[in-house]
Amino acid sequence: MLDLTPSMKKDSDAWRKRFYPQTLRIVSFPPNNIYEVPSGIYGVPIDTTVLQFLYNKSLFQEAGLDPQSPPKSFENLISYAQQIKSKLGIDGFVCGWAESWLLNALATEWAINLMGEEKFLKTLRGDVSYTDEDWIKVFSLFAKLKESGILAPNITAMTNKEAEDAFAKSKAVFSFNGSWAVNVYRQLNPKLEYAFFPLPQVSSNFPIKVWGGAGSSFMVNAHSPYKEEAVKFLKWLTLPEQQKFLIEATNNLPAIKGCEDSLPPLLKSLTESFAILTHPDIWPYNEDSRVIEVMNRGLQQIVMGLKTPLEVAKEIQTTKERLSQR
Template sequence: MQKKGWSLFLVALFIAVSVTAPLALAAPKTLTFWHYMVDRKDLMENFAKEYEKAAGIKVDVQLFPGDQDVERKMEAAIQAGTAPDIYTTNGSGDPVKIEAKSRWIKAGGMLNLDKYVSGAWRSNYIASLLGNISFAKGNPYGVEPGLYGLPLDSVNMQFLYNKELFQKAGLNPEQPPATMTQFLAACKKLRAAGITPFAAGFGTWLGISLWEVYAWNIMGETGMVAAQNQGKRLTDPNWIKTFQVFTAMRDAGVYADGVATWDNPDAERLFAQEKCAILYDGSWGIGVVKATNPGLVPKIGAMLPPSAGKHRVYIQGGYGVVLAVNAASPNRENAVKFLEWLTAPAQQARYAKETFNLPASSAVTKQVKLEGAVGQFADDAGRIIPNILKSRGNEVDTQITRGIQSIILKQKTPKQVVQEVNRAWEAASLK
């Protein structure tokens, strides 16, 4: 190229860069956000658009259905250095899942939020439940102490029931059964009216979840602590009673056919189709029903599992969806700002009202009136089973789950199940 031509080229290039550079600088930064919330897909995308307008930061929302699938995908992405800037995980206190989170942290995939989350911001949450997404000083995982996520919502587990089907069976929908005796009688009335009484995904963790409710209800805190923390295992005769609850329900014709091997979506589907009257599920089940049969939502009530013992009924619960920031992300500061915006009371209130999920923020719970079954779930947030027991171990919990299934299928008695659980517990203690 001749000297004159080269000069003209450089001038043209300078002009092109001068014109386009301001545009490039003005282009919004982009955060990548992975989540698994199929029923909240549209709301998450709307939040992203609103945040871009408010802060000038674009959020690329990517959906990966299935909370377990996205957990595996996140682990692989963190190890490969390809994780998103911000993502959802679960707030489970399960030791296996806590150990997985420790691996993520060590690989640089979860940001310690202690220096970012102010006292006012942190005080919106129940301190004891933040423990599920925190690591304490001297933790056995060798992880730096701190808070590694913030909840987007909270959950608890109760019995959802169809008020219209209750009426058809001659039951008062405004006075659901409070005791096991009343519950069994109500289920017999439902069955007599040609209505399947009860469904639950007992092929999964739902079985041991409900069993633990009755273990606390029958044994009380003293009995639970004595059995699990002091090494007495299931030697107390009352432990047999905790499994007899499932025998009594079976013999009263409570269960839908097949529940012993069902996944949770199987049970939710039957309830959403109005083919059974009662469902054991979490507060998220209302959102599932809304997505498949919105007309049923106003007809749903929520009730505590009916008492079978002399102690207070406690329920399963905690934080559900948790937001975490990738510590290795060059955009982590912007990701934290988005996290703060998304968990602010205004967004939390809208999230609760539009998705039928319970807010994680105590400030929102006090300010926003939640209607219907959502409000009934929220009212019982103070009944969550306290996290004060040592882990029984996976082998023991698996044996309890299988035992409940075998009782439902009339394969074993409660006494036999307790004996097998004790053997698994003893074997686990010798490892």
């Protein structure tokens, strides 16, 4: 792949400065990265994605709650969902947890909020155990969600498409999904009244981070005889005029700054999270995929009531230690 850094930095960083920094980080490699790739920018994002919570504003109003005031804390989330389930008889929370990456993303966000990003990254590096008290608290959040009775039945067997369909049909008041869902819900139910809101906090000791970054990106073959033409095209594609067209055509968030006035309110609210985006691709360390698999399966088992948070924590740590000894 062609290192686009020289093109990005040409004319006093003119091209690079168009982009939201967190969006561009996903397609960049810093010096001394774990992949041993030469530092540089290797992709051109054309949109940005963000993972956030959503709520049905119509159901809020029907249940007597303020549709302009989504929950700000984990406790609020459960309380609001229980109230609406009690009054309206619908599920409190729906998500495609058969696709375990959604569980992992949510667990990661709560972990960073609860213990701080530094301690979270130390866990990935192996300096903090998954049996640490803070990790037990993170896993216990999912046990509390189960015990609260707000989760949709069979949530761990539900795909994201099934969860999106249920939310679009007002079968649940809360969900956790990506910004791409705007286009999905528009197709499923154009009249759906909903909004995004930031991660419900579990601690005030550390700031929240939300999963997100570059959505779709283009890369240039370094050996192509047309690489210069490709770079020119990508510069054109990431001009405000083209980005505004893509916003209207795809309902996706832009990759560059300066398009905010073209965003509908629903999408514009998501840009407030751009400064706090995080993603495994930008972390200095990454967890072994086999450890992640054990964690994701364990989270599903907690939600199903098959294992306790402590049992899952021990299983994750045992797996990590076994793999580190090889």
